[in-house]
Amino acid sequence: REQAYAAEKERELYRDKVEFFTTIAHEIRTPLSLIDIPLEAIEENGIDDPKTSDYLKVMRQNTRRLLHLSRELLDFGKLDSHMLITKKEFFDMSALVSETAERFGPAMDLNGKDLEVDVSNEKLMVFSDKEAVTKILSNLFNNALKYASKNIRVVLKESEGIVAVSVSSDGTKITEKERNLIFEPFYQSEGNAEKKNGVGIGLPLARQLAAVLGGNLVLDNDDSLLNTFTFTFPVGNAEKEDISVADADKDNYVLDEESNQTKLRSSGYHVLVVEDNESIRHLLRDQLSKNFIIDTASNGVVALDKLKKSRVDLVVTDIMMPEMDGMELCRRVKEDPDLSSIPIVFITAKNDLDSKVRGLQMGAEAYIDKPFSIKYLTQTVKSLLENRRRERESFSKKPFFNVDSIQTNKADEEFVKKCMDAITEHLQEEDFNVESLCDILAMSRSNLLRKIKAIFNMSPSELIRLVKLKKAAELIQDGRYRIGEICEMIGISSPSYFSKLFFKQFDITPKAFEKQCQEKRRDLAQNNV
Incomplete structure (x- = not known):
């Protein structure tokens, strides 16, 4: 009885702690945010006195640290009260582990840690809560960063429908006594007292999130000198979640279990953040990575190199930077075909x-003043990218949506005209x-592919086919030619093949489209009588 009473008292104390920290977290987020934004503005304007500048840097670092801790406390409170709602989606686990490792790369280098990542180049598609998995991985990477002496190794495996991520690090070996204690909320390891800088909720949060996903997080019990944390969770089954298995390839759709609807997600967009201030760069990366795939560069020179080597959908850049500023970067980008x-x-x-x-004259699409709202920046980026996507979709799916309706700059306008002609x-x-x-455009196949993909979001062969089909739609609307004649006029010899292509492109057969056009002509003639 005494044991049960003591256990109940311990649970009450734990619940009181969680409630207290959650309440405090709610209360401190607003004033912390209001401190952080002016500090950012002051730092950006520049301070002549080096000591004052150092003080500001320390203030901003600790403000961000408190904001991060408050966010973790709120998540922890939600988990404890079973309020955390998971959002399941298909995503590539191999890519996620690699991206997380890349995100921690600079911090590892700065702290003199060697990070080895053993991940297959092949896709490992899973159906789970990507945000929860990202939080767990981030906690494990952060834990290894704090406590490893030198070496950290990450291994991703999958066997019989179970995904396993192991994060091993050297450093002080966690004792048998502490093996389970480290997963208790608010516990801090005695052996690492000199490295304490948290409140002891990272690992408990990660373990509870793993449980929500139907998995587990454990500290492996082996005889090696390494501390190895292994996170396991099921690959997931779309059929059990009332989602078509065919949706597995649709990386840009996500299931919200609360509304049970699929919604377009902007996480498939690649955004390059260019900022010379490391703290601001990391802050923008962390905030924008909730909605986009983020890469970063410290100045225009590095950014230009990355733009030439990899696919980027949009660039967010500062103006004042060393080596090459934002204005020059914008000019170079807009002048490069x-x-x-x-x-x-x-x-x-x-x-x-x-x-x-000057920025708008250079061809920039938007100009946002600092200090700014992350929500506003995120929505601006989303709107620009989604508007482009809708224009491309309309051009592809609507027979009479003109290419001139797609927003392009002057250089692209000239290219599009030459291409269409x-x-x-x-x-x-x-x-x-x-x-x-x-041959006609005097371009290599790879350059043509990259250019057409960037403007139309399709391959050159798809564009050629689309132009033929749009011309066919015009000729059908004109009403003077039979379907067989139109096929010859657009260079497609088989009427059945033409019908198949037309239906696939515009979701209507040529015959049905012809009938539709005839009815419209009749209605128009009657109205003019």
């Missing part, structure tokens, strides 16, 4: 009218293909 279609958003404390006008001029040639288009 291969990159000119990438939207650019300026975020800067240099908010005078002349700078804004070349295809239209050779419309009747059945053997006109990508190589033919490359």
Whole structure:
């Protein structure tokens, strides 16, 4: 009886602690945010006195640390009260582990830690809560960063429908006595007292999140000198969640169990953040990574190199930077035929009218003053990318949506005109293909692919086919030609193949489309009588 009473008292104390910390976390987030934004603005404007500058840096670092801790406390409170609602989606676990390792890379280097990542290049598609998995991985990486002496190794495996991520690190070996205690809320290891800088909720939070996912987080019991944490969870079954297995390839859709609807998610967009201030760069990366796939660069030179090597959908850049500033980066991007279609958003404390006008003249799509709201920046980026996506979709799916309706800069306009003129001029040639288009435009196949993909979000062969089908729709609407004649006019010899392509592109057969056009002509004629 005494044991039961003591256990109940311990549970009450634990619940009181969680409730207390959760309440405090709610209360401190607003004033912390109001401190952080002015500090950022002051730091960006520059301080002549080095000592004052150092004080500001320390203040901002600790403000962000408190904001991070308050967020973890709120998550922990939600878990304890079973209020955390999971959002399941299909995602590539291999890519997520690699991205998390890349995110921690600079911190590992700065702290003299060697990070080895053993992840297959092949996709490992899982159906789970990506945000929860990311939190668990981040906690394990952060724990290893804090307590490892030198070496950290991450291994990802999958066997019989179970995913396992192991994070091993050297350093002080966790004792047998502490093996389970470290997963208790608010516990701090005695052996690592000199490295304490948290409140002891990282590992408990990670373990409870693992349980929510139907998995587990344990400290492996082996004889090695390493501390190895292993996180396991099921690959997931879409059929059990009332989702078609065919949706497994739709990486940009997510299931919200609360509403039980699939919604478009912007996480498939790649955004490059260019900022020379490491703290601001990391803050933007952390905040924007909730919605986008983020890469970073410390100045325009590094950014330009990354843009030429990998796919980027949008650039968010500061203006004042060493080596190459944001204005010069924007000019270079907009003058490069291969990159000119990438939207650019300026975020800067240099908010005078002349700078804004100059930035827009350079071709930038948006200009945001510091201090700014992360929500506003996120929504600006989302709106720019989603508007482009809708325009491309309309161009692809609507027979009479004109290419001129797609927003492009001057350099892209010239390219689009040359491209469309070349295809239209050779419309009747059945053997006109990508190589033919490359020859006319004097471009390599890879450059043509990259350019057309950036502007239209399709391959050159898909664009050639679309232009032919749009011309066919015009001719059908005109009403003077039979379907067989139209096939010859657009260089497609088989009417059945043409019908199949037309239906796949516009979700209507040529016959049904012809009937639709005839009815519209009749209605128009009657109205004019």
